[in-house]
Amino acid sequence: MLDTILYYISSFIDFLRGLNVSNVVRTYWFLFFVEFPRYYILEYGVLFYRFLTRNRRHRRRALARWLLHHDRPLVTILVPGKNEGKNIYKLVTTLREQTYQNFEIIIVDDGSDDDTPLICHDLERAKYITKYLRCNVRGGKASAANFGARIATGKYIVHLDADSSLDRNAIENVLIPFYMDKRVKAVGGCVLVRNYKENICTSLQGYEYLKRIQVGRLVTSQLGIYHIISGAFGAFDAETLKEIGYWDIGPGLDGDITQKVRKAGLRVAFAHNAVCLTNVPTQWYKLYHQRIRWSRSLVRFRLKKHLDILLPNRNWNFLNFLSNMESIFYDCILNFIWWFYIINLIFTFHASFLQIFAMGYILRIALNYIGWGLVRIISERPGATYWYLRYLPLMPAYSGWFMRFARTTAQLSELFFFQSYKDNWNPYKTSRSAQLEKI
Template sequence: MDTIGEFISYLQALGPSKFLRVFWFFVIFEFFRYFLLDLVGLILHRVSIWTNRKRWKRAREEFKKENPLVSIIVPGKNEGKHIFKLVKSLSEQTYRNYELIIIDDGSDDNTPIICKSLLKNGLIDQFYRNEERGGKASAANLGLRFTKGKYIIHLDADCSYDNDAVEKIILPFYYDKDIGGVGGNVMVRNYKESLVTTLQAVEYFNSVGIGRIVTSQFGIYRIISGAFGAFRADVMDKIQGWDIGPGLDGDITVKIRKSGYKIHFAPEAVCLTSAPNTFKKLAKQRYRWDKSLIRFRLRKHKDILFPTQGFSIINFISFFENILYNLVLNFMWYFYFIDLIFNFPNLILHVILTNLFLYTSMGYIKLLIFGLFRKRTNAPNYYFIPYIPLMVLYFGYFLRFVRTRAYFMELFFKASYNDPWNPLKTSIHAKEKGL
């Protein structure tokens, strides 16, 4: 009781300057960037939709009139068990003029049998198989080589799609001719499966459902998810497809940006994915994802940060924002923690509790306010109410530690080149050439 009493007294005694001194990390970075800026971005997005409604209408009309062929490519290994469901999900699409191309990257299960059967029955249009696994990029590139469509959609086999998803993801190309790639809105399908999937659903709500609307609105949207992304075929020809992964979806987005095209996020083009259902699996996935920030942002595409030929301020901001909030802030959090230990050793418990309170409160406010901006949800917002306090531990601690390890391992050991996700035969060359 004494501790609670002391904590309340501590809160009452906090003046604005002291609050800022102790909770500067929350105020400057988290509150400003992930609440205020997101809110402004969402409002601008809404305003932009309303003011450009005629332009969107024209885009829809032009799209319907042209009715272009869309090539959907689905590369993967041992994905046979998901393919039939995917095919069914696609057969419900409102947009019909598409060809479905499945690429089997050296599966060692019954995937080829399933796919050949689907091909024979006319449920998929093209099926290619590489006996030797070459990695996701090579499989995607093989599919890309044989596409005939004006637009290319890249899908993951284990996802399913809203029945208007294809239509919604292609539409932005008709809204703005400078758009080279469009990212779909990825939501967690299995949010009820376990605690970790529920927490990921909340995370996706913020970072994908809201975060990408905002970055897209500001023109700094930087990653077209591999689970659901659309590209102009001529742009893909120009950038010559995917390069070696892991992290190839972020890499291709940068390549498109560097070629002078815009990247757009389509929040209404919804894709449901199955998120990892244990913390161990999640840690493994994020460890892979997070390494790519160092590899692609700081190494392969570092030229974006320097005023070299073809410098683009918007690309610079996109990179800078990404590096600042993901990399710099991640390490700065440790400095913040050390700052607290050294300067406020007696108040450390109160500070931690207050931080928990602040982050949780912000979580609820975001759920409430940002929820109003979402047209399509995969789960009712109230479902997540009990889980918001846990987000501090999940996002603030668990994922932070995973991220720190990933950055450290990539910075000092180039660990991504040893990732078995990509075959060694290709990673060796990528490492040699700094790709």
């Protein structure tokens, strides 16, 4: 056994000795020409730019904060959900701790069949929540959110998932971008993982959220191509929301509404310091199903419903085009290309595939450590980021294989079988109607 391992190690060292820069670059072109520029060079570059412009940004931010507290608009916190009674109290408790307090809380119960009505009625009586709305029949998250948004009286509507909880300054921070730029009509909050220490699965997701949401969306927002406001935590200008007709049927309604805001010629921004914590799936199969659902929405909304963004004859805007193309290219097209790349590697270097594979894995681990530096710089809890260092060697497998597999499955099933319309996430009646209407 030991001899075999030593043999492989020595052959791997021999393989490394035989490599030169040209070989490496040609072999790992996908890594060097696709992933590295996008996820490392660009992000470091943008952060460097932010560093250079920090003083101006801080001044603008301080002014916007003052304007916010001077204007003191009523904010509606909208929490649609089904069977979320047990989470509501925790959420409301964090809301009562907020530094910005001029808000109303509307809980929309989408036909819960547990104790949610009792809990919410009690909270309403105790004035912990402003309004509790209940649909006796389940209509889906979009309809529940729309119901609450119709009743909302706030100038801004903050959409929250019931199982999330907020940092003390999250509401304030998510509102500030509205006052930094009057053209901003929707702001995404930064969703991070609460249970990241629970097991390997959650820890990997925790790092993924930090890298892809907190860092990734900060960068896309800075570039003006931010394209998804998390359903778990996002703020909208109420008037704008009304104009664009509120939410459409999901799954993926958060990305859809962001597209609608962008298509209306308005700006969206990301508030990386408006932190919302949520629990992520603790089991791999649940995580897989969640990612399947998320990935299907890319095909359904970006490639089908909002295809007009990509077409030059209708609704064309360069940033919107870039935003959509970035998402489609990196999350969809390159996803398929990656499979061809791997198959090509297998066929081309079938004798030394294992060495090439190991080399690629090591390179990706090294890049992940470089990427961790980004997380460390941006995170509002830098100390907590050290936790993830031990899990970084697993990240290439997690994001490179597991996630790619989930994305590919989902996109293929959606492209050819329209599986998102069969998802239980929405009630059958609404999914069927949406399919008939080609929404």
